[in-house]
Amino acid sequence: MTKELRRLTTIVILMFLALFASTSVIQFASVDALNQHPENRRTLYDSYEVQRGSIVAGGERIATSTPSDDVYAWQRTYVDSAMWSPVTGYATVFPSASGIEQAMNAELSGTADTAFFSRIEQILSGQDPRGSTVELSLDPAVQRAAFEAMGSLKGAVVAIEPDTGRILAMVSTPSYDANALAVHDVDALNATYTGLEDDPNQPLQNRAIGGNMNPPGSTFKLVVAAAALASGEYTAESTLPNPASYKLPHAPNMVYNASHGTCGPGDEVTIADAIRLSCNIPFAELAVELGDEAIREQAERFGFNQSFTPPLASTPSSYPSGLDDAQTALSGFGQGPLIASPLQMAMVSAGIANGGTVMNPWMVDDVIGEDLSVQQSWDPTQFGQAIDADVAAAIADAMVSSVSNGAASGARIDGVEVAGKTGTAENDGSDPFSLWFTGFAPADDPQVAVAVVVEDGGGQGQSGSGNTIAAPIAKKVMEAVLGR
Known part of the structure; x- marks a missing residue:
């Protein structure tokens, strides 16, 4: 063999090896990312050749696929969609989806790695391809209680099991009908989507985990109290000056209870x-004494400044760094x-309760194959230790007092000791308040932690309060959990 031929042979071999390596990467290492890419139209069409798996909550199928007589083969159908759509999301004939439909698309479409053997079995047995079922942790009775309690109000509710992080309810209102986005008529789909996008109430936002989030108001006092007690320099009985007004440091503004x-x-x-009593001035004073760094570090131990994917991706709740003394006082x-977000404030209460x-937080229990085998399951995992147990107990006692004979009386449940904290957060200028409640029950054996936010003052402008509007909603959700 001549020298030139050997060189050519070597080049061809190297090119073959490079081609083999690149195709291997595409076929194996990058397959999931390519399958889920929003511009991959082939995957979209292929997915409609597969009977998409159901989304199930409490044994109820809340999203299913039924045969269709058009090119897409299957029609996606949602039950009680207004109640569930912020969770289920939608799957459209465009390469777009949201909610669980997006986050668990590989499982629902049967393309996840965990469904490999099921796909092989379907091929060998001649069965039509079918996606896996996604079983949610959400309880339909608790979800309905939260949805009906919110009614026509704008806001969100999250309920969590404190000792597991398992989400029992996630409601965001106003909502939308995902069935209108699952139609195969492209013109109708476009019109519906544009209308929802242009709606000033922003129904496509899941306010439970993101959207245009609100200041947490006095519910954040729980975090500030945790930072104080965790420092070792304060106890629940430590005292602070009690004036009727307070001037912000280095600023002309006054703070009032x-x-x-x-x-x-x-x-x-x-x-x-x-x-x-949910007083502002003592906590403004306390926040300045602690400093913004200590408060931010405590907030981050509860999950602030971090996104969670249970599996829906949440927008991080934010406590910024570098606040001046006036801003720190306000943050108190x-x-x-x-x-x-309500998810974050539910995590604060759940952490105290636990x-x-x-x-x-997590909201998918299992992924079930067509043969009823469990392809994936989720177990509780710890985010971190936010505070010591004695600090948690002291804050919980104050929260119990807030419900029994304080500012959170709207959450009282007959025969049950409830721990809670309200919030009535101001927004810019004359904008309506954001109304909050977060807490847990029973206080001595916590089964549920809940957070509620009601936007636009609950229709009462700056007259409504967290105690009169948000707390009764949380009460109904807690009662639904305790009555299961």
Whole structure:
């Protein structure tokens, strides 16, 4: 063999090896990413040749595929869609989807790695291809209680098992009908989607985990109290000055309690009573004493500044760094440049209820194959230890007092000791307040932690409060869990 021929042979072999390596990467390492790519039309058409798996909650099929007489072969159908659509999302004939339909697309379409042997069995047995069933952790009775309690209000509800992080309910209102986005008529689909996108109430947003998030108001006092008690320099009985007004440091603005008076009688007030009565001034003072860095670090131990994917991707709740003293004072009662989702505030209450341990939130129990085999399952995982158990117990006691004889009385349940904290958060100028409640029940054996936000003042502008509007919603959700 001549020298030139040997060189040519070597080049051809190297080119073959490079081609083999690149195709191997595409076929194996990159297959999931390519299958889920939004511009991959082939996968879209192929997916409609497969009977997409069902989405199930509490044994009820809330999203199914039925035969269609057009090119797409299968029609996606959603049951009680307004109640479930922020969770299920939608799957359209365009390469787009949302919610569980998007997050669990590989499983629902039968293309996940965990469904490999099921696909082989279907091929060998001559069965039509079929996707896997996704079983959610959400409880239909709790979901309905939350949805009906929200009614025509704008906002969201999240309910979590404190000791597992398992999500029992996730409601966002106003909602939409996912069936209108599952139609195979492209013109009708476009018209519906455009209308939803242009709707000023933004029904496509899942307010439970993101969207245009709200300041958490006085519910954030739980985080500030945790930072104080965890420092070792304060206890629940530590006292703070109790004036009727407070001037922000290095700023002309004044801060007042909701009553525009002092936080109860006396020249000083305990941290526990400031939680019970939901007073702003003591927590503004406490926040400045602690400093923004200590508060931010405590907030992050509860999950702030981090996204969670249970499997829906949440927008991080934000406690910014580098706040000045005036901003830090405002953050002491959940105002200023911080925002939170109901998921995050439910995690705060769940962490307190769980002795200071914060669990990662999750909402998919199992993925089930056509042969009823469990292809995937989820178990509780710990996010971190936010506070010690004794600190959690002290804050929980103050929350119980807030419900039994304080500012969160709207969450009382006969015969059940409830721990809770309300929030009535101001927005820009004369904009309506954002109304909050977060808490858990029973206080001595927590089965559920819940967070509620109601936007636009619950239709009452700046007259509504977290106690009168958000707390009764949370009460109904907790009752639904305890009555299961």
